[in-house]
Amino acid sequence: MKLKSGCIFWPQVYPDPEPQFPRLDRDIQCDVAILGGGISGALAAYHLVRAGIHAVMIERHGIGHGSTAASTGLLQYEIDTPLVELARKIGTDRAVQAYRASLESLLAFEPLVDELGDSCGLRARPSLYLASEERDIESLRAECEARRSMGIDVEFLGGEKLRDEFGFQRPAALRSRRAFEVDPFKLTLQLVRCSVKRGLEVFVDTRVTGYSGRDHGLTLDIAGGPKVTARKVVFATGYEAMRMLPPGLCRLASTYALVSEPVASFSGWPQRCLIWESARPYLYMRTTEDGRAIVGGEDVDTADVHQRDALLETKAQVLGERFSKLMPEIPIEAACAWAGTFAQTKDGLPYIGALPQFPHSYFALGYGGNGITFSLLAAEIIRDLFLGKVTERTHLFDFAR
Ligand SMILES: Cc1cc2nc3c(=O)[nH]c(=O)nc-3n(C[C@H](O)[C@H](O)[C@H](O)COP(=O)(O)OP(=O)(O)OC[C@H]3O[C@@H](n4cnc5c(N)ncnc54)[C@H](O)[C@@H]3O)c2cc1C
Numbered sequence: 001m002k003l004k005s006g007c008i009f010w011p012q013v014y015p016d017p018e019p020q021f022p023r024l025d026r027d028i029q030c031d032v033a034i035l036g037g038g039i040s041g042a043l044a045a046y047h048l049v050r051a052g053i054h055a056v057m058i059e060r061h062g063i064g065h066g067s068t069a070a071s072t073g074l075l076q077y078e079i080d081t082p083l084v085e086l087a088r089k090i091g092t093d094r095a096v097q098a099y100r101a102s103l104e105s106l107l108a109f110e111p112l113v114d115e116l117g118d119s120c121g122l123r124a125r126p127s128l129y130l131a132s133e134e135r136d137i138e139s140l141r142a143e144c145e146a147r148r149s150m151g152i153d154v155e156f157l158g159g160e161k162l163r164d165e166f167g168f169q170r171p172a173a174l175r176s177r178r179a180f181e182v183d184p185f186k187l188t189l190q191l192v193r194c195s196v197k198r199g200l201e202v203f204v205d206t207r208v209t210g211y212s213g214r215d216h217g218l219t220l221d222i223a224g225g226p227k228v229t230a231r232k233v234v235f236a237t238g239y240e241a242m243r244m245l246p247p248g249l250c251r252l253a254s255t256y257a258l259v260s261e262p263v264a265s266f267s268g269w270p271q272r273c274l275i276w277e278s279a280r281p282y283l284y285m286r287t288t289e290d291g292r293a294i295v296g297g298e299d300v301d302t303a304d305v306h307q308r309d310a311l312l313e314t315k316a317q318v319l320g321e322r323f324s325k326l327m328p329e330i331p332i333e334a335a336c337a338w339a340g341t342f343a344q345t346k347d348g349l350p351y352i353g354a355l356p357q358f359p360h361s362y363f364a365l366g367y368g369g370n371g372i373t374f375s376l377l378a379a380e381i382i383r384d385l386f387l388g389k390v391t392e393r394t395h396l397f398d399f400a401r
Helices: 039-050 083-090 092-107 109-116 134-149 159-166 184-197 238-244 305-310 312-326 371-386 392-396
Strands: 004-006 028-035 055-058 074-076 127-130 154-158 172-176 179-181 201-203 208-214 217-222 227-235 250-260 274-277 284-287 293-300 334-345 351-353 361-365
Touching: 004 305, 028 039, 028 217, 039 055, 039 184, 039 361, 039 371, 055 184, 055 227, 074 274, 074 371, 083 092, 083 134, 092 109, 092 371, 092 392, 109 184, 134 154, 134 172, 154 159, 159 172, 184 201, 208 227, 238 250, 238 334, 238 361, 250 312, 293 312, 305 312, 305 334, 312 334, 351 371, 361 371, 371 392
Parallel strands: 028 055, 028 227, 055 201, 127 274, 227 361
Antiparallel strands: 004 334, 074 179, 127 172, 154 172, 208 217, 217 227, 250 293, 250 334, 274 284, 284 293, 351 361
């Protein structure tokens, strides 16, 4: 699957030469084989080796060059499905648990980058969720109440307050204090570098052609002949894992993003907050460490790569226009625009854990708008499963839910 196309931003601003890893050309054994070297595989690897588990990462192309390089890097606890709607779908208790787990994962990014010794562009920002229409005001008010009652620090801003504080002409907004922007590509490479120091073995340009189960694990066949024998396998293969899943669990769509040249000033963009909105599909925005604006959205309900790519130029133009409408004081010039495929689940929650038809395997599939926050959640859950620890989170996101 061609996961993305166009001008992909993050690898272009990566400051160092990318770390080089070998292709696998011999048989190896390990506790856990991680398939996929994106942010999900990198976080899983980090948490596994930190727990003293011998892990091997196998990537078909290069580290971080899948969907991760296409991500716009907004980190939020807010799931694409609002808490009130999620509660209707899966019950209040489970919805509250899911939001709590998402918030806990979000907050784990700060200590994580401290350990990595590189901020990877992680910056705390407030997040502003704009009402797109007058009719959304009441649902935002209800959402605010539901989140506050579970202890989340969120504030309802009426139209006037929003105009006074932010200058935005929208009917209302929710302001959440906890959110981050990050460079997802740098974070992935840094996680892998640090995990290698703790014993992770990484192989790139290495394609798995088949696997077979044994009593106590799995054997992976690698193109060219080598074999990997592992007690467990983690499928962190992103949207490409969809073909292994039961039909109907997820839906693929296309999305677009644009990054500007560095702007002269962010005046008119209070606190450089993350911005998104109640319309579906939603428009969203953030800034970067080197002073650019990123705008994303304009999703199209197709998985057809040709259709997706044919729309890139038009979609980039629309994203630029929509940005200028909201931020008239910040003129932007496009530097890069790209298109990507992404997956959505019915409840907006990720799929994490085992599937009976794949023994000795765990899936780390952070599908949904805040995929990276879900990847961290997946990494923690999978480490715990390997160590035999089952918590209330395990069942919240498993395939049997
Ligand atoms: C345009 C766009 C914007 C986005 N913005 C955000 C955002 O702001 N915030 C957010 O949280 N999320 C965002 N996402 C989602 C986010 O990018 C994904 O959730 C995340 O990158 C998924 O990471 P991953 O590691 O699971 O997948 P990937 O990064 O795709 O990594 C999977 C890797 O597995 C490898 N692989 C596949 N099959 C095999 C195999 N058989 N053997 C070996 N290797 C294999 C692939 O080569 C790939 O490198 C966005 C997505 C897109 C497309």
